[in-house]
Amino acid sequence: MSEDVPPSPDDLALLRTYEPVLRYNGGELFYPMAVEGYLAECDVLAGTGDKDRRVLVPKGEVTPERLAAATAGHGESLYLRFVQQPLGRVELARWQLRSDRVVFRTPGRLSRVGLFARLVDAGFTASLLLRGTVPGGTAAAASIKYEAIRARDQRYAYHARVLRQDGWVVLHYIFFYAMNDWRSTFLGANDHEADWEQLFIFLDDTPGGPVPAWVACAAHDYTGDDLRRRWDDPTLAKDGTHPLINPGGGSHAAYFEQGDYLTAAPVPGLSRLRGPLALVRNFWHNTLRQPDPGDLAAKLEGSLNVGFIDYGRGNGLAIGPGGDAEWTPIPIDDGVAWVDGYRGLFGLDTYDRFAGERAPAGPKYNRNGSVRQTWHDPLGWAGLAKVAPPHRASAVLEDRIAALDAEAVALDREIATSGEELAAADLEVRALADEVSLAALHARRLEALRDAEDAQAARRRKRVEIGETARASREELDRIKAGDWGDPRAHLAHEHHPIPAEESRYGLLVEVWSAVSVSLLLLATVALIYLGILSVWVTIIVVIAAYAFVEAAFRRRLTLLLLRLTLLLAAIGTIVLAVTYATQVLVVALVVLAVIILLDNVRELRGR
Amino acid sequence: MRIAGRPFGIIILAVLALAGGLWAMAGVAGLHGLREYTLKGIDVPADVVRLIVAAWAVALVAGALLLLSLHRWGWVLLMLATGGGLLGSLWQWWLGNPESIRLAILVVTAFYLNAHEVRDLLLRPAERAEVVPLAPQEEARP
Numbered sequence: 001m002s003e004d005v006p007p008s009p010d011d012l013a014l015l016r017t018y019e020p021v022l023r024y025n026g027g028e029l030f031y032p033m034a035v036e037g038y039l040a041e042c043d044v045l046a047g048t049g050d051k052d053r054r055v056l057v058p059k060g061e062v063t064p065e066r067l068a069a070a071t072a073g074h075g076e077s078l079y080l081r082f083v084q085q086p087l088g089r090v091e092l093a094r095w096q097l098r099s100d101r102v103v104f105r106t107p108g109r110l111s112r113v114g115l116f117a118r119l120v121d122a123g124f125t126a127s128l129l130l131r132g133t134v135p136g137g138t139a140a141a142a143s144i145k146y147e148a149i150r151a152r153d154q155r156y157a158y159h160a161r162v163l164r165q166d167g168w169v170v171l172h173y174i175f176f177y178a179m180n181d182w183r184s185t186f187l188g189a190n191d192h193e194a195d196w197e198q199l200f201i202f203l204d205d206t207p208g209g210p211v212p213a214w215v216a217c218a219a220h221d222y223t224g225d226d227l228r229r230r231w232d233d234p235t236l237a238k239d240g241t242h243p244l245i246n247p248g249g250g251s252h253a254a255y256f257e258q259g260d261y262l263t264a265a266p267v268p269g270l271s272r273l274r275g276p277l278a279l280v281r282n283f284w285h286n287t288l289r290q291p292d293p294g295d296l297a298a299k300l301e302g303s304l305n306v307g308f309i310d311y312g313r314g315n316g317l318a319i320g321p322g323g324d325a326e327w328t329p330i331p332i333d334d335g336v337a338w339v340d341g342y343r344g345l346f347g348l349d350t351y352d353r354f355a356g357e358r359a360p361a362g363p364k365y366n367r368n369g370s371v372r373q374t375w376h377d378p379l380g381w382a383g384l385a386k387v388a389p390p391h392r393a394s395a396v397l398e399d400r401i402a403a404l405d406a407e408a409v410a411l412d413r414e415i416a417t418s419g420e421e422l423a424a425a426d427l428e429v430r431a432l433a434d435e436v437s438l439a440a441l442h443a444r445r446l447e448a449l450r451d452a453e454d455a456q457a458a459r460r461r462k463r464v465e466i467g468e469t470a471r472a473s474r475e476e477l478d479r480i481k482a483g484d485w486g487d488p489r490a491h492l493a494h495e496h497h498p499i500p501a502e503e504s505r506y507g508l509l510v511e512v513w514s515a516v517s518v519s520l521l522l523l524a525t526v527a528l529i530y531l532g533i534l535s536v537w538v539t540i541i542v543v544i545a546a547y548a549f550v551e552a553a554f555r556r557r558l559t560l561l562l563l564r565l566t567l568l569l570a571a572i573g574t575i576v577l578a579v580t581y582a583t584q585v586l587v588v589a590l591v592v593l594a595v596i597i598l599l600d601n602v603r604e605l606r607g608r
Numbered sequence: 609m610r611i612a613g614r615p616f617g618i619i620i621l622a623v624l625a626l627a628g629g630l631w632a633m634a635g636v637a638g639l640h641g642l643r644e645y646t647l648k649g650i651d652v653p654a655d656v657v658r659l660i661v662a663a664w665a666v667a668l669v670a671g672a673l674l675l676l677s678l679h680r681w682g683w684v685l686l687m688l689a690t691g692g693g694l695l696g697s698l699w700q701w702w703l704g705n706p707e708s709i710r711l712a713i714l715v716v717t718a719f720y721l722n723a724h725e726v727r728d729l730l731l732r733p734a735e736r737a738e739v740v741p742l743a744p745q746e747e748a749r750p
Contacts, residue, residue: 289723559684566691570718573694573711576701580708 011162015329018171018201018212019158021242021320023258025249025313027104029143029185030195032175032319034157034330035338037149038194039067042080044344046072049351059084068341077351078344079359082145082178082193086137095140104186104249106260106311118518124189134191134350134357139181142193146178155328156319159363163378167389169203169210170378174332174363175252179347182250182310189263189308190356193347196363197252199245200378202228206391213390215243216382217254218374222496224383229256230488242321248310255312259498263308273297312498338362343369383491390485397477404470411463418456425449510554521547614676615729617720622672624713625686629668636662664692675730683721683730690718 024031039062047053056070062080072078087095163170180195182188198218203210215236216228229236235257237244246255255261277296285292293299319325334340339362347359361367364375373381388396429449432442479486489495521543528539552561578585634640636658667689674682697711720726 288719289725290719291722291724291727559688562691563684563687566687566694566718567722569691569694569698570715573698573715573718576698577708577712577715580706 012329012331014162014169014203014210015160015171015173015331018203018241018243019320019327019329020173020199020201020215020245021239021318021323022175023244023246023314023318023323024316025104025186025247025311026316027102027185028247028249028316029139029181030146030177030179030250030252031156031317032158032177033146033149034153034155034328035159035176036064037153038082038176038178039064039080039338041145041149042082043084044070044078045081045349046070046076046078047349048076064336064338068337070342070344072344077349079349080194080344080346081348083138083141083348085141086135087140087144088137092137092140095144102316104311106187106309118514122518122522134184134193134348136184138193138348139179139184139191142179142181149178156325157328157330159330159332161331161333164205165379166385167205167392168213168379168384169205171201171203172374172378173199173201175199175247176363177252180251182248184250186249186251186311187308188249188251188310192350192357192359194345194359195252196346196360197247197254198363198374199243199254200228200374200382201243202379202382202384204389204391206389211390212241214382214384215256216378216384217245217256219253219255219496222494224381225491226383226494226496228382228384228491230485230491232485233488235489239322244314246312246314248312251310253310253312255310255496255498257312257498258314259312261310261312261496262499263310273300309499332363334364339364393480394477397473397480401470401473401477404466404473408463408466408470411459411466415456415459415463418452418459422449422452422456425452513550513554517547517551614678615726618675618678618726618729621686621717621720622676624717625668625672625675625689629665629672632661632665632668636665664689667692678730680730683726687718687721690714690721694718 022032041059042062043055043059044057044062044067045053046056056072056078057066067080070078157176159174159176161172161174163172175197177195177197178193180190180192183191200214200216201212202214202216204213212231214228214230219227237256243256246258247253248255248261274297277300281293281296284290317324320327332339342362343365345359345361345367349359350357352358358367361369364371366372377385379385425445426449429442429445432438432445435442524546525539525543528534528543529536533539534542548561549558552558631640667685671682671685671689675686676682693710693714697707697714700707701711
């Protein structure tokens with residue numbers, strides 16, 4: 001059961017007690033704000049594309065009530081627009097050169113990834129020319145508008161609500177930003193107007209009062225269990241009762257640990273390669289007795305990481321208790337007009353078919369108008385629907401053990417009865433076997449006997465499983481009663497850690513090479529093919545080989561590359577020999593097999 | 609140099625490498641004719657061929673001697689020389705002049721040198737895992 005209630009003074013106190021401290025990057029342009037101030041600067045539009053869009057509510061007239069009442073036609077998109085006029089080139093240059101600008105400095109992201117990822121990145125950049133994207137100068141214009149709003153309203157605000165579900169008290173913190181400027185300010189994947197980020201604190205609703213148990217944040221590429229950290233997890237930094245969270249630069253995605261995070265691009269069909277790659281690994285390591293190459297599928301996946309980095313360094317403004325500025329909480333629930341009544345987008349709709357540059361809808365709704373899981377089922381979203389609140393865990397487990405014990409007793413009884421029936425049936429079948437005229441009946445009874453025998457074996461197997469489960473559950477119960485909740489990270493299938501510092505430090509030459517290498521690669525390929533110096537395939541091989549050598553030399557891995565190349569050539573040589581001498585190889589293999597079988601049989605013969 | 613106690617495979621490999629290296633050196637010195645190498649119709653100058661073969665021969669001889677001393681650079685040099693030999697053999701095969709026995713010996717050599725028993729004998733503990741990370745920054749990593 002879910003029940004939304006307007007925060008009582010107690011709930012507000014809970015929200016304040018556990019409100020997080022958000023530590024931003026230096027150079028961040030947008031911070032959490034109240035929605036009302038944003039709405040005052042927006043107009044409301046509807047349309048099916050750039051050409052037919054029309055203003056439904058002009059700027060200055062947008063109120064939560066008018067927003068809730070706004071509707072679009074069939075097939076049309078309904079959306080807010082924060083920036084009516086992006087900055088022109090000259091204005092943008094002037095804005096970028098302003099004296100008070102905090103410049104975000106970082107090692108080149110492309111130096112941290114390989115050739116394939118750089119090619120994917122080049123493809124991504126090219127795709128921006130074809131996709132619907134936020135126009136250039138929008139982030140700058142949004143920043144100017146945001147600063148104007150802040151001049152009128154200096155609050156750093158979060159919206160929040162408190163839910164009570166299944167023995168949990170859920171503190172739902174929602175942070176609204178005027179813009180996600182990850183691409184234009186932090187070299188990330190996308191820009192879009194309006195940005196919602198969410199953080200949940202799950203309190204164990206004990207009779208003695210709520211006790212913090214879990215923290216969950218929305219993060220790129222992660223779902224369910226991987227979204228949350230246990231309150232006693234050492235990687236969850238806290239200042240008293242306040243979790244310390246590091247929003248990504250421009251993207252505002254939340255990270256528990258400070259650092260730079262490489263985002264992974266899911267590669268379609270990679271899961272199908274896991275089996276064959278495991279076979280290759282087994283053959284290489286166990287049959288050829290070569291060093292273990294490790295999980296090849298994971299390595300392949302790692303090498304395909306696209307070079308977008310989310311910077312969660314936490315080296316800029318800190319908002320929250322003990323930080324540079326305090327929060328202003330704004331309670332929301334289903335009774336708030338802009339929350340419940342408006343299903344459109346909260347910023348510009350670019351009609352980007354990949355959706356990355358489209359603004360999000362509100363805190364309650366997805367872009368398609370359906371209710372977000374974070375709104376109606378935060379426990380399920382964080383993978384906690386299956387987790388008993390700690391204060392109930394002992395009782396839940398005791399009930400389960402009692403049920404298992406009862407099931408075991410009933411099964412024991414059933415096994416005893418079935419055992420007697422089985423013995424009687426066996427004697428009956430034996431009796432029928434002696435009568436030739438009853439052969440058909442004997443066959444039927446024999447078959448039934450075998451089925452009954454299988455069923456009895458299944459019962460005994462189940463009985464053992466129940467016994468083992470009950471024993472393990474009792475041990476777990478003892479641990480829980482002793483306050484031992486086990487490894488705080490045991491629920492995590494994928495741990496997301498920042499890039500190690502030593503992988504971020506490369507010299508200037510490597511940085512420059514990383515930035516220009518893909519362009520050089522393409523130009524060299526085109527030139528060699530166009531000038532007819534080499535054939536297409538030889539050109540591609542030569543250019544890639546030259547690229548690999550330069551790359552390895554810059555990273556001081558030339559010897560490693562040459563050794564790997566030797567193994568690759570040896571593998572190719574093996575294939576060449578196997579294909580060239582296929583008949584001879586087959587003949588030799590068959591002769592060896594025949595000799596082995598002969599020796600084995602002769603040994604058996606001599607042993608008689 | 610003490611030979612006794614070395615694995616049989618190491619001794620055989622060192623002898624083969626030494627013989628191959630000395631034979632190649634003899635070719636460079638003009639004691640026997642070096643094969644004509646072409647790059648898809650483009651003749652490689654004889655001096656360049658001689659230089660490449662000389663470097664390969666030195667790597668083989670030095671690698672063989674260092675391998676017998678169970679020195680890690682013997683392993684590295686022979687692996688690199690084997691790689692060079694494989695490249696040459698595969699190139700010849702591509703041009704339609706297969707050298708099957710030489711290719712087979714080089715393939716077996718590469719896999720033998722890379723077998724974990726041999727790596728355990730010749731490389732430092734940090735270098736034995738997977739493909740040997742010789743770069744200093746990788747060695748420092750746990």
